Amino acid sequence: MISLKQLTKVYGRGPDAVTVLDRLDVEVASGEILAVVGPSGAGKSTLAQCINLLERPTSGQVVVNGEDLSGLPEHRLRVARRRIGTVFQSASLLSRRTAAENVALPLEYLGVTPAEAKARVAELLERVGLSHRAHHYPFELSGGQRQRVGIARALALRPSVLLSDEATSGLDPETTRSVVSLLRQLRDDLDLAVVFITHEMDTVLHVADSAARLDRGRIVEQGRLVDLLTDHDSALGRALQPRLSPADPGAGARAWHVTYDSRAVPADWLQRVSADLGEPAALLAATIQNIGGTSTGNATVGLVAPDAVRVEAAFARHGLRAVLRPTHHATRGTAPETPPAEPTLTTTRKEAALWA
Amino acid sequence: MGVTLPSAVIVRTLADTPIADLPALLVPALGETLAMVGIVMLVVVLAGTPTAVCLHNMAPGGLFENKAVYGVLSWIVNIGRSLPFLVLMAAIVPFTRFVTGTNIGIAAAVVPMSLAGIPFFARLVENCLREVPRSVTQAARASGGSPLQIIRSAQLGEAFPAILGGLTINTIAMIEYSAIAGTIGAGGIGYVAVTYGYQRFDQTVMIATVVLLIALVTAVQLLGDGLVRATTPHLRRR
Numbered sequence A: 001m002i003s004l005k006q007l008t009k010v011y012g013r014g015p016d017a018v019t020v021l022d023r024l025d026v027e028v029a030s031g032e033i034l035a036v037v038g039p040s041g042a043g044k045s046t047l048a049q050c051i052n053l054l055e056r057p058t059s060g061q062v063v064v065n066g067e068d069l070s071g072l073p074e075h076r077l078r079v080a081r082r083r084i085g086t087v088f089q090s091a092s093l094l095s096r097r098t099a100a101e102n103v104a105l106p107l108e109y110l111g112v113t114p115a116e117a118k119a120r121v122a123e124l125l126e127r128v129g130l131s132h133r134a135h136h137y138p139f140e141l142s143g144g145q146r147q148r149v150g151i152a153r154a155l156a157l158r159p160s161v162l163l164s165d166e167a168t169s170g171l172d173p174e175t176t177r178s179v180v181s182l183l184r185q186l187r188d189d190l191d192l193a194v195v196f197i198t199h200e201m202d203t204v205l206h207v208a209d210s211a212a213r214l215d216r217g218r219i220v221e222q223g224r225l226v227d228l229l230t231d232h233d234s235a236l237g238r239a240l241q242p243r244l245s246p247a248d249p250g251a252g253a254r255a256w257h258v259t260y261d262s263r264a265v266p267a268d269w270l271q272r273v274s275a276d277l278g279e280p281a282a283l284l285a286a287t288i289q290n291i292g293g294t295s296t297g298n299a300t301v302g303l304v305a306p307d308a309v310r311v312e313a314a315f316a317r318h319g320l321r322a323v324l325r326p327t328h329h330a331t332r333g334t335a336p337e338t339p340p341a342e343p344t345l346t347t348t349r350k351e352a353a354l355w356a
Numbered sequence B: 001m002g003v004t005l006p007s008a009v010i011v012r013t014l015a016d017t018p019i020a021d022l023p024a025l026l027v028p029a030l031g032e033t034l035a036m037v038g039i040v041m042l043v044v045v046l047a048g049t050p051t052a053v054c055l056h057n058m059a060p061g062g063l064f065e066n067k068a069v070y071g072v073l074s075w076i077v078n079i080g081r082s083l084p085f086l087v088l089m090a091a092i093v094p095f096t097r098f099v100t101g102t103n104i105g106i107a108a109a110v111v112p113m114s115l116a117g118i119p120f121f122a123r124l125v126e127n128c129l130r131e132v133p134r135s136v137t138q139a140a141r142a143s144g145g146s147p148l149q150i151i152r153s154a155q156l157g158e159a160f161p162a163i164l165g166g167l168t169i170n171t172i173a174m175i176e177y178s179a180i181a182g183t184i185g186a187g188g189i190g191y192v193a194v195t196y197g198y199q200r201f202d203q204t205v206m207i208a209t210v211v212l213l214i215a216l217v218t219a220v221q222l223l224g225d226g227l228v229r230a231t232t233p234h235l236r237r238r
């Protein structure tokens, strides 16, 4: 269990001072994965470095299992840091050491006997599914395998907190999925509190139990994933959904953007809405998935019905929120949207994308 | 041998050394060069490596950032790097005499060569350390390493092949310096080349020393390249 209390990081002094993290309050329980998302420059890496205290917070506390680490002197910090395992982007392995030797590094630093270390390393590599690559050098491993070695190294000292900064960024989707499911497996087996930092929104749905959105050093939204995804008013919830390119509703029909606004949306809502309105509903785009036992998603539905209030009410009856898409833009929907270089997170940009 | 002839006395009529006599002249000279360079490189590695580690880690973002000490250390190293070897050698004669009690011979050459070699090597190694990604040092810190452990396993460990490359460059530079030191009677191949080849116009010795120096430098380079390959996993033949 880890909690950050009023965590603040200021770089520079006087007039040049930049507040990179501004009074963050975050709590991650054991067995929970919190995803921290945010655009580039939001302060995510700074947050990671403050959590494992590679950077000292300017003020505030980092409390791990009840002990505040932020005030410890450097030599005590080195010991305390063992409670936090860190997985780095692109693994940051020692290139001249084999996978096994890399995993052994923290044990070596701690002064564990070689025999003991060997047994522990074998167990860790087994856990991340890399026993057969123990004696390979990093250059002989794939990106996903290197990341697994990084995870095994992070777990070497039996931490209670696992911190990952962009650990899956740069991996292909398939590999990302396998690394993410490994993290979930480890979270269950070892009862870890996991802080998973990423700028990739689509990864969050697969990994996290809860999510926090960091923007310009502030946590602007935070909550359990299911709650975020079933709340129409959650900008983070909507940003986490895949962006769709709806088909053209056709002559006389209008496109409605539909989001889940309740945990109790019936699976056959489309038929029900269609029956309520007495006309066939055209499904122009949709993504529905199960997050922790609850259905969430969003869709674009084509309807002829002219009475907007009636349509909204029909959707609302089933826990959905429907918003009319402007018709003059509807034809544009058929052209595939080019994904932005950086996932957009701010409400305004997301909103703009929704209406595009 | 061992007596420097004043150049005014040199006459062109001196005959070239017969080829058969070359080994007797060059083998001891090669031994002297190797001894000089060997001693100097030992000193250079022992003093230059910690200097480089300090420079690297006192710089902003290092393990023990210290702007003031970094500034002073960097300034000292720069002074050592800025003097041409010949000038440095001449300038520190009093110091050399103080340390070794003499200002000619191998012992006397080792002092200026080391003083020139240490800052050179320090900069080479500092550069190698800078090439190690910062995230590797961060990962070592996150793994609970003490500064010494991090320096050893993450920084020097990762930079090791590059440092061997720097060591090769430095050794070759020291062979060159030893030849310059030869002109002040330090012995070695340089001394033979200057006294026989240059001052006595002995073509045979001149060519022989040139060939020997080329062979020596080539051997050092090949050895260095081999060591770099052997210590870099992806260059190693497996």
Ligand SMILES: Nc1ncnc2c1ncn2[C@@H]1O[C@H](COP(=O)(O)OP(=O)(O)O)[C@@H](O)[C@H]1O
Pocket: A011, A012, A018, A020, A038, A039, A040, A041, A042, A043, A044, A045, A046, A047
């Ligand atoms: N050592 C530093 N000194 C000054 N500013 C920094 C430092 N590290 C990061 N920053 C600033 O903090 C902000 C957040 O950076 P970072 O935490 O790397 O963001 P992210 O990981 O979310 O992309 C950036 O504006 C960056 O310029």
Ligand SMILES: [Mg+2]
Pocket: A044, A045, A046, A166
């Ligand atoms: Mg970052």
